[in-house]
Amino acid sequence: MSYIETTMKKLQRSSPGQPEFYQATEEILQSLRPLIDKHPQYLQQNIIERMVEPERQIMFRVVWHDDEGKVHVNKGYRVQFSSTLGPYKGGIRFHPSVNASTIKFLGFEQIFKNALTGLSLGGGKGGSDFDPKNRSEQEIMRFCQAFMTELHRHIGATVDVPAGDIGVGKREIGYMFGQYKRLNGNFEGVLTGKGLNWGGSLVRSEATGYGLVYFTENMLQAHDDSLDGKRCLVSGAGNVAIHTIEKLYQLGALPVSCSDSTGTLYHEKGIDLILVRELKEQRRSSLIDYLESHSDAKFTPIDQYPKDGHAVWRIKADAAFPCATQNELTLADAKALSENGINCIVEGANMPCTADAQAHIIATGMHYGPAKAANAGGVATSQLEMAQNASMIQWSFTEVDKRLQEIMKDIYQRCSETAIEFHQPCNLAFGANIAGFRKVADAMLEQGLV
Template sequence: MPYVHDTLFRLQKSSPAQTEFYQAAEEVLDSIRPLLDKDTHYREQGIIERLVEPERQIMFRVVWHDDQGRIQVNKGYRVQFNSALGPYKGGLRFHHSVNAGIIKFLGFEQIFKNALTGLSIGGGKGGSDFNPKGRSDMEVMRFCQAFMTELHRHIGATIDVPAGDIGVGAREIGYMYGQYKRLTGSYEGVLTGKGLNWGGSLARKEATGYGAVYFAENMLQDRNDSLKNKICLVSGAGNVAIYTIEKLYDLGALPVTCSDSQGTIYHEQGIDLNLLKVLKEVRRSSLEAYLDTHPTAKYIPVSDYPTDGHAVWRFKAHAAFPSATQNELTVTDAKVLLEQGVSCICEGANMPSTADAVDLFLGAGICYGPGKAANAGGVATSQLEMAQNASMTQWTFEEVDNRLKAIMCGIFQRSSETAKEFDQPSNLVLGANIAGFRKVADAMIAQGLV
């Protein structure tokens, strides 16, 4: 369709050198072609031209002192992409790989992910090229305070409510929230992922991982199957991966892998969840230390990875949960997974599979849950935290978990029903993208040229 092609061409001219952003935009725009053909008023209203341009992009300098008294300078970002459905909502990522293109790709994905939840939240994302790994608590605190000193001008409980992401956990949220409160004098739900004794929500830490597993179970149940007794591959070793593994065990599955930036663990008897939590949540150490307790497990350092993929996907299993970072699952990995008989891929990370890998999954007709649908549990529970903050209450873990389970079921149903509407019943990429796009686009049209 020349309309979509021309929009993508203009996007590359106006936003140069933002490869991940182009990838995310192309994936969405290609899959909504059937809707654009069917309902021409979206084209007449210039919806896709408006959607691919953020409402606001904020870039700023972050200056802070390290423990040796040296001045450090990082870049900070907040992209407020779309507010048609509610205040901007999306995490902050602190990682050396962060740049404007990464933040725009994540913010663009967030628009549709948030729309799919059925909750009143718009799409945004932010972060910095600061990497907290290896930094002392005091260094992290000084950076977070400097970061929030600028960011606080642009956020608010009914304007933009950031959360955590890679490199931003409870420690970083706490430091940023304290600085926001100091600068504004306001005790409000301006950040989610807060501590439980100062406005946080039970089950928030677990939500993305749990939600991905709930989504996978919905996909499998739709085909009269389940996760029970399934061998599962999980990548990553952060919150998403840890609580994906926890919920897989709860549902009777056997997760046998996890990974970090230095290597992959394969444990045929099943990942030792308690040990993994100690290594990553308490000691913040490499996964190689897993072998000290389980010497029969296998550790594959990054230096031994295949040149065309990742070791974590090279073991026989029934299901796979990419839960680390973007483009971690290559087309070669996808071929290996399919050859091994994997029948379910459910994405806990944002855009973790390359475009060619996704094409293979869709062509094979397996259960494939794209990230914008499958990993929406985190942002959904963030909105539940906002609701609790607004009413000055705290719900039980069971209440939040039950709401999360219902939200993930609703996301699957909306995606599945939309895919069937366009005669591609197994294509949840198309279903999720069209369902999310249509909700946002209709709101944009109703609100006029804003």
């Protein structure tokens, strides 16, 4: 049994019942074989075993009451995985699906994503199984305050700087920041994704979607191609999907789909982004209401999805951008995409492809941008927000966007060069895993047993 297999079995014993965490861990560890063969010091110093165990795992109950006075109890998490390269950095997710496995897989991925940015950021993640849907503003505020009351003692501007994620936007960040300030008496950059009037950064809300498209354009340009004129499939209808669609339009592409928890929207003429924004950000309604304004569009309810996958990936197009959630793109979906002419898949969500789907995509030779590289624009701009907070200044939209473009170009080049170094050119997933791991591992060796 190999060292990696032994490590995985040990991890499954110490962290039982966490399939998403195992999936993310094994995907990275399997990539490391050639690196370990070349640099045995990583084995000698047990770097892998040290890295797969979080430095700290915090679990707590969150007690709050609704508008009728009924008391509710939710579970809260913050997993501080690695502070080797800087303060823990990673989002907070509010969604019923949140559990220890979800948070740990996200936190583990965050280590390498943050390392690839070239910025001084460690890796962490947090969240709760609280569902903000159909909750009033006051209920959301009370929950956020209760969550921060438990979390505040574990975070700080140079310790752990959370951001938003699914279910946590500027509103939730605002309520949590206010509670942190009240409890600690400090106005500091302890959260990113803040409002522009009180320490936020321009481009932060756009950054993950924009960065995703910048990464894609760099990847295609390296193969004498571009996004101009390409029909694009996008899943999701949240912040990442919306800004991916926006930037695709700006670069001459035609996004024709998006999706939410109720189903998939397909509009052959191109998605009406203004209307989607109104539906999701103002009216907070289902995408099916899009048909009231565009009768030529098609909506597929979730109960009519293929049994082996997702309706959005069965549409003919040129490029695909999964931006919804983990494991949303199955092996059957990946095969359908290749049969329908897709030659470019770039991940906006975290681990949106199942393990066998990812293997199929890489084997077919499609242009593939893995999440830990392609969707790093959000955390990169969070660090730019931290830098602005530390200097008590605010950069212009143009300045932040320029830095974001440079960071995404550097990430692509780092992944590509590492893949070439280890004789797997074009396999950016392999390059991303090796490049991210090596940066963190080398720093761990230099810092000793900490």
